[in-house]
Amino acid sequence: MPQYPKTDTASETSTGEVKQRVVAIVGFLLFVELSSGFLQGYYTPLFGQLVDHWEVTDSTITWFVTVQTLAAGVSVPVLSKLGDIYGHRRILRIAVISVAVGAALVALSPNFGLAMVGRVLCGPLAVWLPLEIAIVHSRLTQDSARKAIGMLVASITIGAVLGSVAAGLSSSIPSLTTVLLIPVVILVLCVIAVFIAVPESTDRANPKIDGLGFLGLAAFMLLLLWGLNQGSAKGFANAGTVAILVGAVVVFLVWVWWEKRAEAPAVDLALVTRSTLWPAYLISFVLGMVMLGTQTVLITFLASDPETLGYGFGLAPGTLSLVTIAAMLPATIASIFFARLAKRFGLLRVLLFGLSLGLIGQLALIAFNANLPIMACGLIVGSFGQGLLLGALPALIAEEAPRDATGIATGIYNSLKTLGGAVAGSVFGIVLAAFVIPEQGASSIGGYLTVWSICASAFLIGLLVLPILKRNRPVTTVIPVQRTV
Incomplete structure (x- = not known):
């Protein structure tokens, strides 16, 4: 595979041409990631209807999420590596088609078993972002790639909010099959966009599998x-x-x-364990713990009746939805603007800001959980920090990985984030169960304080390992000479 020489941006391309290149490459990818978020946020509000539709129990419907998570855990590292070998756009096309077929199968399934097959096919949804990061990192300058990564991450969150709202609005439609076909239409548009408008990456790994x-x-x-x-x-x-x-x-x-x-290993362990990457991977695991592992914990706490349990605020489901959306907003804003902060202060300082704000947010939950306004401020601060990490971590990993290993490097990031959420979800469930008040059937305040203390400790560990992260020499802002795709 030929190597593409790096050239100085100023001598090769005008500012206007660079912007056109960014829009052409990123525009349709943003729609793809918006659709990814939409699908992730769409099904949860419909769980009650899905239970009746397929005539299953509340415990059985949890497999609707579990099966997709298992499929994602298997498919992300494999498909991201195959993207490095055969082309990230080529594998993205396969992944998008798989998810579209899976969503259609879920919508049209007459029984729960067939729907589970559809959810397995939806597993590659989690590899879309690593493949897209590899494409933009291959095609754009460093600064433009960072901005693109931030926008891609933000679009997932925006899509999740839109999906949740759309599910609520469409739930009044009599036919649940029609309701479930709505995301399929969007996914078909994704397939068209990826086949027509998304360019291929320019670097390839060793073709030996x-x-x-x-x-x-x-x-x-x-x-x-x-x-x-x-x-x-x-x-x-x-x-x-x-x-x-x-x-x-x-x-x-x-x-x-x-x-x-x-x-030609599937994962180059020497690469993953070197000081330019392993601290970032550890922080990725920490981020997954807090972002994905505490969602249910926070909702449960806010919904708890203070008169009965002595904590919580007794918030209604509608209010809880607004709180969830409001908590996502700072992370969305931070992920969009992290590139500007990185350009001024450097990526490592952005990671320092993100971890510090995340730690402050958890400490606020510990100290001020009886005061809703202050607790909300803590959530906002923590969310902003998490947004900085969501943008900076994959950008740093993509820049530090060899050009022919961007897909697997960012795929490992995504897998570790998911794994962090899975581990935290299991551990936090055990923690809350250990503090259950027999008469109430709910955890005492000690359980929640323990969970938030674990999260604070995780951010602190991230801060302690951050100085170990040694970056390679700065990359010159360049655009690779493009071949005709």
């Missing part, structure tokens, strides 16, 4: 996420749960042994 490495990685992610799910449902002392998690550890150790000896 480490088949056993891919299978081992997929098996490890599947066993680990399944074990965590079983632990949440049946407890981590359950024999079945222990067997699954032990199996995950064994598979991981064998996989590491194999990858160190493979000629």
Whole structure:
């Protein structure tokens, strides 16, 4: 695969041409990620109707989310690596088609079993962002790529809000099949956009495929996420749960042994563990813990009756939805503007700001959880910090990874973030259960304080490892010479 020489932006391209290039490359990708967020936010408000539609129980419907998460855990590292080998747009096309077919199958399924097949096909939804980051990183200058990554991350959040609102508005439609077909229409437009308007990336990895490495990685992610799910449902002392998690550890150790000896490993462990990347990956795990692992915890706390339990604010479901949306807004704004801060202060300082604000937000929840206005301010501050991390982490990882490994590098970021949320969700469930008040059937305030203390400690760990993160020499702002695609 030929290497594309780097050229100085000023000598090759005018400012106007650069902006046109950015719009042409990023515009349709923003629509794709907006659709990704829309799909992620669309189904949750419909769970009650889905239970009746497929005649399943409330506990069974949780597999609607679990199956997609398991499929994502397997597909993200595999497809992102295949993008490095065969082209990120090519794999993005496959991933978008898979999700569109999966969503259509969910909408048209007469039974829950067939719907689960559709949810498996929706698993590659999580690899869209890593593949898109690889495309923009390959096609744009460093500053333009950072701005594009920030906008892509923000569009997911905006799409999730729009999806949730759309689900609420469409829930009055008599036919649930019609309601479920709405996101399918949007996904069909995504397929058209990816095939017609999205360019291909310019760098390729070694074409040799480490088949056993891919299978081992997929098996490890599947066993680990399944074990965590079983632990949440049946407890981590359950024999079945222990067997699954032990199996995950064994598979991981064998996989590491194999990858160190493979000629073209699925994941270059020497790359992942070097000081330019592993602290960023650890912070990615921390971010997933707090962002994905505490959503239910926060909602439960805010909805709790203070007269009965001595904490909470007894907020109604409608108010809770507004609080959730309001908490997303600062993260959306921060992810859009992180590139400007990075240009002025550097990416490492942006990570420092993000971790510090995240820590302050958790400390505010611990100290001021009886005061709703101050607690809301803490949520806003923490959300802004998380938004900075959402933008800065994948940008830094893409810049520090070799040009032919951008897909797998950012795919690992996405997987670790998801894994952090899964681990935190299981651990926090156990923590709250340990503080349950028998007479009330709900956790005491001590459970929530413990959860927020864990999150604060996680951000503190991120701050402690940040100085270890040593960046390579600054990359010159360049545009690669493009070939005809």
